[in-house]
Amino acid sequence: MTFLTAHGSDLLFYLFAALTIAGGIGVVTMRNPMYGAISLLLSFLSVAALFLLRSAEFLGMVQIFVYGGGIMVLFLFVIMLVNLHRLPEIKLFGGQSPLAAVVAVLLLAFFGYFLIKFQFGPALVRPEAFVLADGQSLGNSQAVAWNLYTQNLLPFEIASVFLLIAMVGAVVLGRKQ
């Protein structure tokens, strides 16, 4: 029990990291895109838990709302909209799969080299950085909002215009000719 209380967050990390990777593998290997979408949902929710474990509470909730809610519903609607007949006969991977595997192995080798090469010092030397809003210790949501509306107002507005453009583009693309 003392082990659990001392290492609870570490154990949670290992659990959700395993679920994230399992969901990712499910997305790539599932034949039916519907099962792939459910694997993707598992991966999204586990990533949200990983965010919570790294003092990004607001971002964890945004992850669940935007990915688990919005993007996932979009995917499920489109999968059900397109008629996926003759699924069992179609080959899962294209002819370029060996090349893709080589690229993946090269990427993993590069990342492994990076991880061995660089060592990191102690993390979170200033935990108050994630809760400070206008000099007061309020909470993560308030801190993110304060930072967004003071230092990053222009990128925020540009993001809203970008979303409008994306919405108009999606409507135009999906319209019947």
Added chain:
Amino acid sequence: MFEVTTTHYLVVSFLLFTIGIFGIAARKNMITVLMSIELVLNSVNINLIAFSYQLSDLTGQIFAIFTITVAAGEAAVGLGILIALFRLRETTMLDGAVELKG
């Protein structure tokens, strides 16, 4: 060793990134390719959050919000293109998208 550090998060992020890149390059179904792109964007977000925690800097979280915004726009436009492809070819396989091939 058991203690979770930034390196652990980077391992998760890199594995997810590699899985996503493999899915984008190898799969034939466009729906799966779009879902793999979401995986890659998610791995980038894990990376940003891990370094934000490592450096005690809120900027990583702010940047991750913008990444999520771009991911939402990308998903909407990508699925719109998928619907257009399906109307044209009656398939979601990328082999069917050969309009420019003479």
